[in-house]
Amino acid sequence: MIVAGAVVLGVGLLFVLWSAPGGGQRDAKGPARERAAGPAVGWGFTHTQFSADRGADAAVERVARVLAGQPMAQNQHLMGWGAGNPEPSPGRYDFDDLDRRMALIRRTGGTPVLTLCCAPDWMKGGTPGRTDWSQLEKAPEPDHYPDFAALAGKIARRYPEIRHFVVWNEFKGFFDDAKGRWDAEDYTRLYNLVYQELKKVNAHNQVGGPYLVMDSYVPGDGRYPSALKGTWGHVDQRTLDAFAYWNRHKAGADFVVVDGSSYSKDDRYAPDVFTAARKFAEVGRWLRRTSGLPLWWAEWYVEVADERGGRRGWSERERVAAQATALIEMAEGGAAGGFYWNPEGDGKGQGGKDCPGCLWSSTESADGGRELPMWTLLARFSRAFPPDAHPREMATGSDDILGLSDGRTALLVNTADRPGSVRVGGKERVVDGYGVRWVSLAE
Structure with missing residues (x-):
């Protein structure tokens, strides 16, 4: 990890006029009202x-x-x-x-x-x-x-x-x-x-x-x-x-x-x-x-x-x-x-x-x-x-090109410095050297 060192304390530019988090109540006393866990993080x-x-x-x-x-x-x-x-x-x-x-x-x-x-x-x-x-x-x-x-x-x-x-x-x-x-x-x-x-x-x-x-x-x-x-x-x-x-x-x-x-x-x-x-x-x-x-x-x-x-x-x-x-x-x-x-x-x-x-x-x-x-x-x-x-790694048939897919979208990565190709979704896909290519499997 990069060590923090001294922290810059300048206020800088505020994006919004904002007096208090959570709808204007600062540090409300007592437990917060029960809420769902919120959106997944990802x-x-x-x-x-x-x-x-x-x-x-x-x-x-x-x-x-x-x-x-x-x-x-x-x-x-x-x-x-x-x-x-x-x-x-x-x-x-x-x-x-x-x-x-x-x-x-x-x-x-x-x-x-x-x-x-x-x-x-x-x-x-x-x-x-x-x-x-x-x-x-x-x-x-x-x-x-x-x-x-x-x-x-x-x-x-x-x-x-x-x-x-x-x-x-x-x-x-x-x-x-x-x-x-x-x-x-x-x-x-x-x-x-x-x-x-x-x-x-x-x-x-x-x-x-x-x-x-x-x-x-x-x-x-x-x-x-x-x-x-x-x-x-x-x-x-x-x-x-x-x-x-x-x-x-x-x-x-x-x-x-x-x-x-x-x-x-x-x-x-x-x-x-x-x-x-x-x-x-x-x-x-x-x-x-x-x-x-x-x-x-x-x-x-x-x-x-x-x-x-x-x-x-x-x-x-x-x-x-x-x-x-x-x-x-x-x-x-x-x-x-x-x-x-x-x-x-x-x-x-x-x-x-x-x-x-x-x-x-x-x-x-x-x-x-x-x-x-x-x-x-x-x-x-x-x-x-x-x-x-829940994507899973794909078997691309290539030693150089890796793949990840959830059945709808595929990510292909070429780990070699030269172009390569693999067959994904019924089609031949060319990936440039050190290339990253996204493929819609609905194509």
Whole structure:
């Protein structure tokens, strides 16, 4: 994951004149009125530090139209990644940034998801009234777990349109250095308090965890071996142990959520960039079988970041083909949805119109806010394969061309740099090198 660093607190451009979430009642006392669980989540993206709620007016308006043209799930964090400290000191709240992000989601018709991370400084040993962003990823102290749960409940009352909540992010601050393993016991205590508080606010709220990173090692690497393995390598046994503890001791869950990459912990692909994505399918099937719950990928990566946190020298065609391959494998593994990380750059360097892997060009420029190839793929995938579609991987008869279909629509991806063809729906279909092609099976 890209570390948040300091959060930009500028108000930027508000999309709507908006005095209070949820129809004008701020933080109504008592449990929210019973409501259905709301729309299914499906495929979408996570807002990070730079997103479409701020920037040049023309660019902000332009990307708002793009988002409204294909509404999908939009995930936002409680603190960090574009949101300031929501409770700088006990009982003193600042929701300006969350209000602004929620206004964007509401205006563009997105399905809101809130990731409940991270915690105000006073909950983790810091000074009340101060925010040290270098300590963002520190977990709350156990004595403050109830305070964090209470904050989650207050947020749920403030934004009753949020029906889906993810508890914490990547076990941040929950690694036990002395024991060399994840502290699943403390995480699960925090999770259970948050789960119970959110269900108390509204029994229909959907809550999930544990948001572990499914780290893996390539074949032949003897570190932390496990039985969850494939041609891509094996998942770190410590991760599986932490998942097993949470799964046994959780107070309840409506979905399981994890993140991961096709490459290994030390940034290697096995056996190659495209085949390594099979990890998403095989890990996904294991998670579904083990938990019996719907599966979300909170973050998913196919491209190793360089030493500056940027992207490698892939062509955009190869990049989109690799991302499409990952989407196919996640769907084949039974995932009900997932969130693409980091939709926009900072407007500097590669953060402008040529931002590799971004969803739209930076809104910091008046000419920004224009959809990029990854948005085109994600929007079409979200529209073609909603949560109830249950697409399955197709046998194309080609070693290079992968396929996914729900019986109505097929997605074809050529993992080779040369054109190829397959027979789909009774017709020969040509797919360019590193090409992504959509086929209506009614043709």
